[in-house]
Amino acid sequence: KAGVTQTPRYLIKTRGQQVTLSCSPISGHRSVSWYQQTPGQGLQFLFEYFSETQRNKGNFPGRFSGRQFSNSRSEMNVSTLELGDSALYLCASSLVQGKGTNEKLFFGSGTQLSVL
Amino acid sequence: AQKITQTQPGMFVQEKEAVTLDCTYDTSDPSYGLFWYKQPSSGEMIFLIYQGSYDQQNATEGRYSLNFQKARKSANLVISASQLGDSAMYFCAMRELKNGGSQGNLIFGKGTKLSVKP
Numbered sequence: 001k002a003g004v005t006q007t008p009r010y011l012i013k014t015r016g017q018q019v020t021l022s023c024s025p026i027s028g029h030r031s032v033s034w035y036q037q038t039p040g041q042g043l044q045f046l047f048e049y050f051s052e053t054q055r056n057k058g059n060f061p062g063r064f065s066g067r068q069f070s071n072s073r074s075e076m077n078v079s080t081l082e083l084g085d086s087a088l089y090l091c092a093s094s095l096v097q098g099k100g101t102n103e104k105l106f107f108g109s110g111t112q113l114s115v116l
Numbered sequence: 117a118q119k120i121t122q123t124q125p126g127m128f129v130q131e132k133e134a135v136t137l138d139c140t141y142d143t144s145d146p147s148y149g150l151f152w153y154k155q156p157s158s159g160e161m162i163f164l165i166y167q168g169s170y171d172q173q174n175a176t177e178g179r180y181s182l183n184f185q186k187a188r189k190s191a192n193l194v195i196s197a198s199q200l201g202d203s204a205m206y207f208c209a210m211r212e213l214k215n216g217g218s219q220g221n222l223i224f225g226k227g228t229k230l231s232v233k234p
Contacts, residue, residue, distance in 0.1 A: 031219060031220050032220070033220030033221065042224060042225070042226045042227065043207065043209075043224035045220075045221045045222070045223070048218055048219075048220030048221055049220075050220070055218055055220065056216070056217075056218040056220060056221050058221070088159055090159075090161060092161070092220065094219060094220060096219055100149075100168075101147055101148055101149030101168055101169070101211050101212075101213060101219075102149055102166055102168055103211075103219045104151075104163050104166065105151075105161075105163070105220065105222060106163065107153075107160055107161035107162075108160065109158055109159045109160040110159040110160070112159070
């Protein structure tokens with residue numbers, strides 16, 4: 001079974017541009033979450049999508065947005081890039097069979113975004 | 117206040133020895149889950165072990181065990197018989213379904229960098 005796939009692996013952009021990152025979850029997984037990882041702030045939750053609906057959102061400005069398609073694939077978009085947006089962006093998927101606390105998140109290898 | 121605290125930025129362990137990575141957490145939710153993930157230099161986060169707040173026994177997964185002390189709010193990871201391939205960043209994380217939480221939202225600690233010496 002293929003794991004979580006994120007594309008592209010590396011991305012270089014300049015300030016003011018926008019960027020779109022893609023995530024394909026494990027087959028059958030309906031929940032996709034996005035995280036930002038930086039050396040200073042660590043891993044921070046961006047948002048979670050389930051059945052094409054945003055279910056939860058972290059404390060990030062509106063420049064960060066996402067969406068989920070009917071096949072559970074997800075994209076996140078960052079507009080008007082700032083230097084501080086340079087980070088590893090990780091996507092995670094989960095099965096979401098119930099409402100318990102034990103659902104494992106399976107992560108992709110991430111997209112390393114550098115903003116110059 | 118931080119919800120997940122990992123006080124050891126870096127640790128060294130000799131190959132084949134055991135090592136304990138510390139994690140303390142803070143939550144008012146009676147139902148929560150605790151996770152440990154490993155992140156090698158490739159970047160992918162690899163699930164290691166899970167402990168639920170109502171679980172009576174400490175979780176074990178192969179060489180990994182979780183020393184869960186609920187009253188002290190600690191969930192330390194124990195790796196037995198360390199291997200060179202264990203060198204990586206290790207993150208403790210918590211899921212709480214109240215206080216704005218959801219299943220896709222894990223709160224992570226800052227991590228501990230483990231280096232295994234031959």
